[in-house]
Amino acid sequence: MHFHTSQNSQSCLLASSVAVLQAEKRGSSTGVGVGELIWPSPSDGTPFWKKDFPSSGVSPEVFADVKDSDPKHIIHVTAEMAPIAKVGGLGDVVTGLARACLSRGHTVDIMLPFYECIQKQHIKDLTVITKYNSYHDGNWVPTTAYRGVVSGIPVIFIEPSNLFFKGQYVYGGSYNELEAYLFFSRACLEWMQQVTSTQPDIIHVHEWQTGALPLLYWDIYHHLSLKKPRIVLTIHNMEHYGECSKEQLSKSGLEGSVYASIDKAVDDRTIGHNPERLSLLKGGIVYSNAVVTVSPTYLKETLCTGWLASTLVRNRDKYFGILNGIDITMWNPATDIFLPVKFNDQKPEGKKFCKYYVQRGLGLASEGTQDGNHVPDITYKAPLVVCITRLVPQKGLHLISHAIKHIEELGGQMVILGKASDVRVQTEFEGLAKLHNQGPCIRILLMFSDELSHMLYAAADMVLVPSIYEPCGLTQMIGMRYGAVPVVRKTGGLADTVFDMDDQSNHNKANGFVFEGIDEGSLNCALDRAFTYFREKPDEWNGIIKKVMEVDNSWNNTAGKYVELYHSI
Numbered sequence: 001m002h003f004h005t006s007q008n009s010q011s012c013l014l015a016s017s018v019a020v021l022q023a024e025k026r027g028s029s030t031g032v033g034v035g036e037l038i039w040p041s042p043s044d045g046t047p048f049w050k051k052d053f054p055s056s057g058v059s060p061e062v063f064a065d066v067k068d069s070d071p072k073h074i075i076h077v078t079a080e081m082a083p084i085a086k087v088g089g090l091g092d093v094v095t096g097l098a099r100a101c102l103s104r105g106h107t108v109d110i111m112l113p114f115y116e117c118i119q120k121q122h123i124k125d126l127t128v129i130t131k132y133n134s135y136h137d138g139n140w141v142p143t144t145a146y147r148g149v150v151s152g153i154p155v156i157f158i159e160p161s162n163l164f165f166k167g168q169y170v171y172g173g174s175y176n177e178l179e180a181y182l183f184f185s186r187a188c189l190e191w192m193q194q195v196t197s198t199q200p201d202i203i204h205v206h207e208w209q210t211g212a213l214p215l216l217y218w219d220i221y222h223h224l225s226l227k228k229p230r231i232v233l234t235i236h237n238m239e240h241y242g243e244c245s246k247e248q249l250s251k252s253g254l255e256g257s258v259y260a261s262i263d264k265a266v267d268d269r270t271i272g273h274n275p276e277r278l279s280l281l282k283g284g285i286v287y288s289n290a291v292v293t294v295s296p297t298y299l300k301e302t303l304c305t306g307w308l309a310s311t312l313v314r315n316r317d318k319y320f321g322i323l324n325g326i327d328i329t330m331w332n333p334a335t336d337i338f339l340p341v342k343f344n345d346q347k348p349e350g351k352k353f354c355k356y357y358v359q360r361g362l363g364l365a366s367e368g369t370q371d372g373n374h375v376p377d378i379t380y381k382a383p384l385v386v387c388i389t390r391l392v393p394q395k396g397l398h399l400i401s402h403a404i405k406h407i408e409e410l411g412g413q414m415v416i417l418g419k420a421s422d423v424r425v426q427t428e429f430e431g432l433a434k435l436h437n438q439g440p441c442i443r444i445l446l447m448f449s450d451e452l453s454h455m456l457y458a459a460a461d462m463v464l465v466p467s468i469y470e471p472c473g474l475t476q477m478i479g480m481r482y483g484a485v486p487v488v489r490k491t492g493g494l495a496d497t498v499f500d501m502d503d504q505s506n507h508n509k510a511n512g513f514v515f516e517g518i519d520e521g522s523l524n525c526a527l528d529r530a531f532t533y534f535r536e537k538p539d540e541w542n543g544i545i546k547k548v549m550e551v552d553n554s555w556n557n558t559a560g561k562y563v564e565l566y567h568s569i
């Protein structure tokens with residue numbers, strides 16, 4: 001049953017709505033799994049996304065029938081892991097890939113800094129395993145290693161006794177971040193080599209933060225007893241490259257000046273300047289056995305543009321593009337603990353309730369607003385567009401702010417859930433929030449909330465991703481799984497996952513609306529077409545929803561490529 005279609009389905013929905021309302025009064029459950037649903041309101045003391053949710057109890061669901069022969073031991077060394085230390089897609093990817101490999105029969109551990117802000121409530125069986133010393137800047141720093149389990153995945157936490165990783169947020173604490181991650185990279189190797197004599201098959205590092213680990217491994221630890229591991233580096237975003245002076249690198253115990261050559265870690269842009277700088281990301285590329293980036297199109301783009309292109313071309317033989325997947329255990333509208341009503345592609349009715357729930361909770365216009373004995377008409381026609389993003393230039397800030405205006409003109413609704421790290425961007429969006437948040441159709445929420453993000457994907461008719469560049473992008477894939485049709489700019493991983501409805505040459509794959517230019521007109525055109533489908537071609541629109549929910553963007557599809565790579569090196 002879909003919405004807007006036949007008289008029949010309308011009356012079914014109305015019947016469900018009546019059931020919801022009655023349930024609201026009686027606190028009884030209904031046939032659509034609404035249970036004791038209480039509609040939220042903006043005047044609630046606690047916003048609806050901050051109430052207590054049942055603990056997720058997620059376990060490594062065996063979603064792959066595949067069991068790999070010759071299982072490997074893989075240790076991820078990373079700055080982020082969802083949900084306990086997540087800032088963006090990196091956290092999702094580490095958790096999703098680790099879970100996929102576990103379920104395929106591999107042994108997987110994740111090593112993570114023990115951030116002060118880490119969400120301890122999601123860590124099971126947290127225990128100290130050992131105390132040891134790790135080198136930094138002429139000293140041996142007393143360090144504690146903890147073990148715990150996060151959504152079914154074993155994690156080792158590294159906690160130095162100095163100020164590193166202290167503060168309210170994952171990034172941006174009042175310690176030297178570069179030095180903290182240099183310390184962390186070495187402390188992980190120290191833990192493997194000296195403390196536990198662990199010899200994983202693969203050490204999988206991510207981003208610039210752990211880019212020094214391959215250097216430390218090949219030039220120090222491999223000469224000690226750590227012989228077996230091979231190193232894989234995944235680059236999730238080339239924008240951040242770990243700019244580092246020789247002196248800073250030397251604090252890790254390596255001789256910084258040794259790496260200041262074009263074939264090693266020197267930042268090509270600084271050659272001839274005084275002082276020349278190093279890039280931990282470049283060093284990581286040169287010193288890893290394999291380098292992966294997160295979509296085939298981004299791979300092509302990065303071989304042609306950006307200052308790392310020449311390094312990547314030189315290392316082309318070991319450079320691969322593997323599309324990210326999404327963790328379908330964490331992102332599953334049929335079991336998602338944050339949704340007021342669950343749904344799936346076979347039973348999508350719950351999505352309407354999620355939309356109505358969010359509209360009520362945020363005070364957005366919804367024809368269904370209860371008025372005396374009126375039954376809410378949750379077939380309300382305003383399409384709801386969501387944009388869930390870090391508010392940084394990469395994400396197309398001018399297009400996001402333009403979308404607010406255009407969607408309002410089109411009579412739609414828009415919710416932006418975004419976090420800015422730059423004060424100017426924060427101020428600009430605060431201004432927009434002030435202008436719009438009292439009105440009936442736009443909400444701009446400047447914060448990070450995992451809980452609310454789940455509810456917004458479930459509520460959305462469309463998910464907007466107007467990025468200037470996008471290595472892979474997860475929000476379009478998550479949105480699709482939750483029945484939100486993507487409207488995206490054709491770049492990087494967005495070009496690999498979203499195919500335009502009006503592109504006749506690719507009709508089988510068509511699953512969204514795509515634009516190419518970075519101008520407002522290009523965005524308008526894609527939004528106009530999406531709105532026209534939504535309003536004038538309801539059957540086709542329902543077809544798209546079904547199709548996007550059925551797309552398999554899970555790690556099932558792509559984890560195997562990582563496994564092949566692990567074997568090949």
Ligand code: ADP
Pocket residue numbers: 087088089090092388389390417418419447448449450453472473474475476478
């Ligand atoms: P990036 O890694 O560049 O931030 P991705 O699309 O790969 O972009 O991944 C973004 C991830 O972070 C998604 O899981 C998205 O839901 C989440 N996210 C981004 N901004 C927020 C926010 N303000 N609140 C909650 N989740 C967010």
